[in-house]
Amino acid sequence: MGNGTSTFDIVQHFSEIAGRLKEDFDAHVWLVEIFGRRHSYLAGEKEDTFLPPEIIKISDRYALVSSDWAKIPIQKRDEVISFLKEFL
């Protein structure tokens, strides 16, 4: 994890980001930690829209998952990914 941040910090930060994405775009996004095939939930939305999940890797260890990427403007999505890449 970069910048000396802890898992607790990540969860806090990402929960806020996920909350805003839900509020602004009605998009459910969650952060997972990757362990081989296992993608364990770490933070973010717990609700879902029942469509196939699309996984975007942030690093070897972390990924974002959502069925709602199409609802989020590309610029905003890239902004979130860049921010997390720096953070993780």
Place this chain on the structure above:
Amino acid sequence: MLEVLTEREKTYTKGVIKEREIDKFLIGGRDFINDEEIWEKIGKNAHPDKEKVRDIIEKSLEIKTLSPDETAALLNVNDPELWDEIFVAAAEIKKKVYDNRIVTFAPLYGGNLCVNNCLYCGFRRENKAIKRRVLTLEELRREVEMLAGKIGHKRLILVYGEHPATDARFIAEALKTIYEVKVKTKNGFGQIRRVNVNIAPMSVADLELLRDVGIGTYQVFQETYHHETYRKVHPDGTIKSHYQWRLYCHHRALEAGVDDVALGALFGLYDWRFEVMGLLYHAIDLERQFGIGPHTISFPRLEPAANTPYIQETQYRVSDADFKKLIAVLRLAIPYAGMILTAREPAQIRRECLPLGITQMDASTRIGIGAYADRYTEQESERQQFLLGDTRSLDEVIRELAKMGYITSFCTAGYRCGRTGERIMTLLKTGKEAIFCKLNAVLTFREWLDDFASPETQKEGEEIIKKELKEIKERMPDNVYQKLLEYYGRIKNGERDLYF
């Protein structure tokens, strides 16, 4: 007991338990199983009135974990009519949380070396009637080729005894090997997509090793929650004699980031009502400390094993009637948890218990070491931990399930897209996971029918798929249904592993 261990085994035995990894979870120096309190609650809630029982059933139908008092009241019901209401509620809860799908899996016994000496276990160290063996990685690969390539399983429970030859590093290699196997099938390819493990309690560091290679669920049974009985059946000087090391292994798994854990008790070692309460207290403590309850619960009954007279001697054997009651009460008490009924039980009992809230079953089960690749069909007690009650093939079981109105699911989607831990708990408790269950059941069942079904099972399977698609069309938003149809078509054309 220790003097019969080799030097390597002795060193291993001394190094496993880490008291500091237990102490942090204790409350006032005690574990969460208070034997007196459990008996006091069972006694206090004797003869519950009908109204009270019906209120408890209502609470359970809202997918809320019951309190120990409420569970004790259910265990004390005597009125057959009330039991019928409990059984009906159990079926309803299962449908709410998981819909009408049954997930299937196979056990894969990788080795039966064990440093422990549990009185009820065919694999106990001092049992000379058992042939000892650990599969090499190449032998393991051959087992998986059979399971994934010929039978069609997608999910395994990998089982090992507790031994330095099959420690966490070895099991991590085994997991990697299993995940690597990919076999050509009639219309696509077969692969094991989720490997759950039933192994000894481990330290956080060892559990992190397994986490890093993509472990599915970490399953450990407490065997009995009753302290005194536990001491009696697990001889002093063995690792397993440490009650709390075992009791808190799921806590350690969650701490290590393995956020799918499975509980179980071996029914027949002590009073079945006490064990049900023990499982409930266990679930409550996990929820309290981590916000995550058990992914599944198992409730095996003691079965005969080679040269294991303890099994015949126990005074706590559970009758079929009580077995059904304990399944239904567990379904109501911990309504979000998956419930596993294995092939230990005879086919008829499995048939009768299925509607009481069962979510997972094994089939084409072989529990001898190396038994799948050896293709032997007769049970051999000297190769097995115990004797199976149901040796039917997966094809036969699936056909029967379809006739009973259940769709077989090979879904392994959840743990590959973050439907784990707190998130899966939320989805289960709100009944939303059932939607994923149904969609993924249709897709994975389609795969299996196209790759492995006999003509008779194919016929029954097509009927159930047709019914499921119709139901989804009526109940789900159109965009979800359309996406399902797209994936369904792609699977029919040979694509595999598409999921919601």
